[in-house]
Amino acid sequence: MSSVLQQASVTAPSTGSTREIALTGVAKTYPLKRGASVTALAGIDLEIADGEFVALLGPSGCGKSTVLRIVAGLEQPSTGTVSVGGASPQALSKAHRLGVAFQEHSLLPWLTVRQNITLPYKVAGRPVDTAHVRELIDLVGLGGFEDARPKHLSGGMRQRASIARALVLDPDVLLLDEPFGALDAVTRRRMNKELARIWAELRITTLLVTHDVDEAVLLADRVVVMTGRPGRIRHIEGIDLPLREHTELTRSPEFHEIVDRLTGMLETTKAA
Amino acid sequence: MTESITTERAVVDQAAEELLERPGPAATETPAARRRNPLQVVGRILAAIVVRYWPIIAMLIAWPVWLWANGYSRAVAPGPLDVATDLVQHPDVYLLPVLWTALFAIGGLLLGMLVGIVLGVLVWMSPLVSGLLLPSALILRVVPVTAMIPILAALFGYGSGTVVVMVVILVFFPAFSLTVSGMSSVSQSSRDLFAVLGSGLAARVFRLHLPAAIPSIMLALRISAPVGILGVLLAEYLLSGVGLGDLLRTAGERLEYEREWAAALVATVLSVICFGLARTAERRVVDRVT
Amino acid sequence: MSSRLRTAVYGVAGVVVLLVIAQIIGTTGLLGPTWPPITEVAAFLFDPSNHRLLGNALAATVSEAALGGLIGIVAGIGFALIAALLPLLAPGLDRFAALIDAVPAIALAPFLILVFGREGTPVIIVALSVTFIIYISTSSGLDSAGRPYRDLFSVLGARRAVRLGRVDVPAALPKLFDGLTLAAPAMILGATIGEWFGARRGLGVLFVSAMQNYRIELLWSAAVLAVLCSLIVYGAALLAQRAVVRRFA
């Protein structure tokens, strides 16, 4: 582990369970009408170690969300296997140990921000830890909007609420699908920092889908670059940057070297 | 009150359609799983029938059991067999009433649709007139057909003319309001396009708004089909000396229960057929225009 | 003038125009003596000596409609929940509902009279038509929560019943209330149809007897009452529906 995150004091809680993710030979075809089908993924092999942070980059429609949905147990791979902590993804969600923030925010429109964030407690049948909820609301910068309904929030605020909801049960595995997509650059960097801090504390096994190369390089231990049609892994970049301050890092030449290389890779992918 | 009961009825009807398309448990199987030995195929078909029609099967079983448990004699409560026997032995009794009822229903349906569409187009052209008429149309739509028939009978006599007028009025309202709402549903960009092309009123009506209203108009037809049949049956029951409604009443009065039940069955089948025809027509036409 | 105000003004003006035309037809005798002037119908309605007759009929019809409506609402919601929780039963229930809708109420009468009696038949006809409307609207409402919400609840590890309670039911409320606005006129219609088959009292009975005895004002007054009832229930359902849509959609 050598990402920027380690500068925060590491106090990884030992839950005892292993939380690694393994996809082996995963392919996914969606049946379309009249016998046609679309191959979204082909031959995906990916292992994410316990407590590792992996970012997924790739052009739109290349199958990033599909990978995430397979790991979340929302889709079955057509071929290949997926396991989380040695068991099926469904076992993880049945145990309420999975946190997901989707591309669409999926906040319930009839609940307030606070009620939305406490929903996972209710579903799991656990008592609500009000202090923790309070903390998370402040963390994502929604203090003062606890009692607002989603329709009165901006797109970015909704995304932040759904990130708070994903984190509220201290999950073992965190899946984030473009969670900062609707945020402005400044808020996005701030949220990146906060996520980095939380993540450094909790060491949750995380899979982040993003379009932002900077964000991927900043946050992740490894960056996976995908190509589309059908979705394959083109390249895996281990991020091994010297430990430094967040903002300082973004100005460093090493950082830019990696970002430029990955960006170039994405551009040629698109052209292909 | 911009939205009328008719358009809400349309929403529920649409929902019913979608529910019927809901895939049953059997639909999720792969084709490979279906190719098995004949016994399994038969079992599978039986299972599919039970899954789709279990409430009707349950009713057919419960009915004789209930009759037997209550000790009803066949004279009061004919069993399925008695009803079928009367149907087969006296088809002539039913044929003419069916034709009359179908004639009134289909004729009234078409006439009512025509009047509704034409008036809808005329009214649509003026926001003032449509603003004036639509709420009144809503109120008139709420007049129960059970009140409408006696009022029309008092006005136009107890004959067949009244039956036709009644069906036309009944069918008119859905056709009228759905035509107006369908024609108003054209998107701003299409309107802009026709404005840019400098098209006249006739071109806008016949090339843009009326075609856009076709799905709504066909929906009106589907909604009206069972309503029209029910109206005709009720009117015949109360007024004219012809048709299935009349057969139902006279059989009931003469305590000919087999005949009464058989007439009810025939009326049901007729209604279901009209409903099915209207649905098919709607699907075909909407498929072509969208 | 705001567009909502304009709609309201147009609507009221339209109803006034309608009444005036009806009045003119009545006073001039354009459609014969069986089209009474609206003022005479109103006078009949407000004449205290008619209140007992009209009141009795109204009370009978409204109580049948209310009881049948209640049964229909409970049954419709109940069947929709059953179909949602036990998907195996859903295809059968959907088709049965469609059949019930296609069967003309009058054809069911012989069967219903035998099973429920002449006084019970109106209630059951109301209940059947309301059950259909509520079943269809609730079922499609329960299906209406989008895929993101389903996904959310499956990654949260929620059981089917938990998702039903926390997402599907709240999401279904607007459609359920849509169904209620539609059920309002169906209730009065169903009750009066049922009354045609030998009930002793009710607006439906009044329609027929007034026609046979050539009591035109009575006939029109009863019709006006039926329309007013439907509109009141419809208006109440519409207000409730608006409130629910504001809250849940």
Ligand SMILES: Nc1ncnc2c1ncn2[C@@H]1O[C@H](COP(=O)(O)OP(=O)(O)OP(=O)(O)O)[C@@H](O)[C@H]1O
């Ligand atoms: N339910 C589905 N049915 C059919 N095809 C699907 C389905 N879901 C995804 N696909 C197809 O799979 C491919 C990958 O989709 P996916 O949503 O995973 O892309 P993505 O990389 O997340 O794109 P984006 O960056 O735009 O979110 C696309 O071509 C899409 O059309």
Ligand SMILES: [Mg+2]
């Ligand atoms: Mg995606």
